[in-house]
Amino acid sequence: MTQTAKITLTATAAALLAAGVTLTTTASGWTVPSLFKDKAPSTATADAGGGTAAPVAQAAQPAALAAPVVAMPAAQLPNYRAIVQTQGPAVVGITVAGLHKVGNADMDDDAPAARGREDDADPFFRFFRGIPGLRMPQQGPQPFRGQGSGFIISADGLVLTNAHVVRDAKQVTVKLSDRREYSAQVLGSDPATDIAVLKVDAKGLPTVQLGDPKQVQVGDYVLAIGAPYGFEQTATQGIVSAKGRSLPGDSVVPFIQTDAAVNPGNSGGPLFDAAGRVVGVNAQIYSQSGGFQGLAFSIPVDVALKVKDQIVAHGKVEHARLGVTLQDLSAPLAASFGLGAPDGALVSSVQPGSAAAKAGLKAGDVITGVDGEPVRVAGDVSSRVGLARPGDKLKLELWRDKNRVTETVSLGRAERDRQEASAAPEGGSLGLALRPLERQELRGSGLDHGLLIERVAGPAQLAGVQPGDVLLALNGKPVQDVEEVRAALKSSPKQVALLVSRDGQQIFVPVRLG
Known part of the structure; x- marks a missing residue:
């Protein structure tokens, strides 16, 4: 089968052509010859792999458009063959087997949050679980098999991959490019960053070369190696499309966005820069079809290594917590707060007793900087806090009442354990067992907040609230955690009015308590 390449002129390219500038392609990439002066025709040459290309004639330009000649070096294509040959042996395929509890929102990429095995909801931001397991509508634990990718970072057998690849796995097998296979132990995983660390019992294994994601810029070449759909050692290339992406439900990670083709099975595989150094861990795609559609997201490898260090040292990962709800600024909001540009993170609420509350933060503050680094969007703050350790101190630069102030905050600990809303007001209990929605559940449901109702009894049960509903608001006030529910019941x-999400629909349920 042959494939026809198509080149679409951008608006900029079309404008250049209209102005008399000729676009030429070389073995090294696109070059834009300089504009002609009006006196005499000139030529431009493009270096094609060390040879001298034929002169390219350009049309004469009016005197008004005459400009100094500016040298524009052509981008050099990386040696992909060398990268695959030298780094590919350290890229591994990972197969997993285990039992999934039906109703688990992470059973596969298509399951809506907090529901059973219904058909696809909104396919926004699918996790790569690799080749998905069987879809079984029966109740109770069901066997599954899955596949992903990973890469070896130490010769004695440490392997990095995605946490969702090995979640609920009872058996994990690592397969090298030379077809050696090893049983792997999951040393630990961190759902917040979607990083897991595996250990195989082997010595002298090939390892990847690690790079610095901070040095990677938009437009740089990248290469992904993994096992899409089970096709091992598949290499695909592209460029960095954006940096510091904050995705729904993934506020901790400042993702690297690329257009390198990655698909189910690439999960956990490495993203290499042009020098063959790992700069990211392939983790997510944006897709409305389930396959690659031009947008892929990788976890910066420095984030993954911080998680690895904690897992190896302590067997678990602790994340810090500021205790605020943040939103991006729009131009009208920035103007209303007296800011000249919509840069910063607007504090919309502060949780009582949190680190932010103790530091004096309040709703309406705009965080414009963290430790001297400027803040453009809310995700800049979320990722900085999420990757810090409990007890770390951050210096926050704030815009408050049209004045610049500085506050130092000592970060708290992010609690991810399930909580019970057991506080009972006089006259009866609400009767709900609640827990915060996890990141994957938020993604699958399309919600940006909510508490999963795990058990129902008493007044809530009589009112028709069901297990699996998601509590969004109480008496019209959105609820972010269990403490807010307790506070509302004090x-x-x-009688209270609960706003719940059920089967993709939002409904109000009145609950009589007295």
Whole structure:
């Protein structure tokens, strides 16, 4: 089968052609010859792999367009063959087997949050679980098999991959490019960053070369190696499309966005820079079809290594917590706060007793900088806090009441354990067992907040609330955690109105308590 390449002129390219500038292609990439002066025709040459290309004639330009000749060096293509040959042996395929509890939102990429095995909901931001397991609508634990990718970072058998690749796995097998296979132990995983660390019992294994994601810029060449759809040692190339992406439900990680083709099975595989150094861990795609559609997202490898260090040292990962709800600024909001540009993270709420509350932050503050680094969007703050350790101190630069102030905050600990809303007001209990939605559940449901209702009893059950519903608001006030529910019940109301999400629909449910 042959494939026809198509080149679409951008608006900039079309404008250049209209102005008389000729676009030429060389073995090294695109070059734009300089503009002609009006006196005499000139020529431009393009270096094609060390040879001298034929002169390229250009049309004469009006005197008004005459400009100094500016040398524009052509981008050099990386040696992909060398990268695959030298680094490919350290890229591994990972197969997993285990039992999934039906109703688990992470059973596969298509499961809506907090529901059973319904058909696809919104396919926004799918995790790569590799080749998905069987879809079984029966109740109770069901066997599954899955596949992903990873890469070896130490000769004694440490392997990095995605946490979702090995979640619920009872058996994990690592397969090298030379077809050696090893049983692997999961040393630990961190759902917040989607990083897991595996250990195989072997010595003298090939390892990848690690790079610095901070040195990678938009437009740089990248190469991905993995096992899409089970096709091992598949290499695909592209460029860095954007940096510091904050995705729904993934506020901790400043993702690297690329257009390198990655698909289910690439999960956990490495993203290489042009020099053959790993700069990212392939983790997610944006897709409305389930396959690659031009947008892929990788976890910066420095983030992955921080997680690895904690897992190896302590067997678990702790993340810091600021205790605020943040939103991006729009131009009208920035103007209303007296800011000249919509840069910064607007504090919309501060949780009582949190690190932010103790530091004096309040709703309406705009965080414009963290430790001297400027903040453009809310994700800049979320990722910085999420990757810090509990007890770390951050210096926050704030815009408050049209003045610049500075506050130092000592970060708290992010609690991810399930919580019970057991506080009972006078006159009866609400009767709900709640826990915060996890990142994958938020993604699958399309919600940006909510508490999963795990068990129902008493007044809530009589009112028709069901296990699996997601509590969004109580008496019209959005709820972010269980403490907010407890606080709303302290006044001993006789009746409350719950806003819940059920089967993709939002409904109000009145609950009589007294």
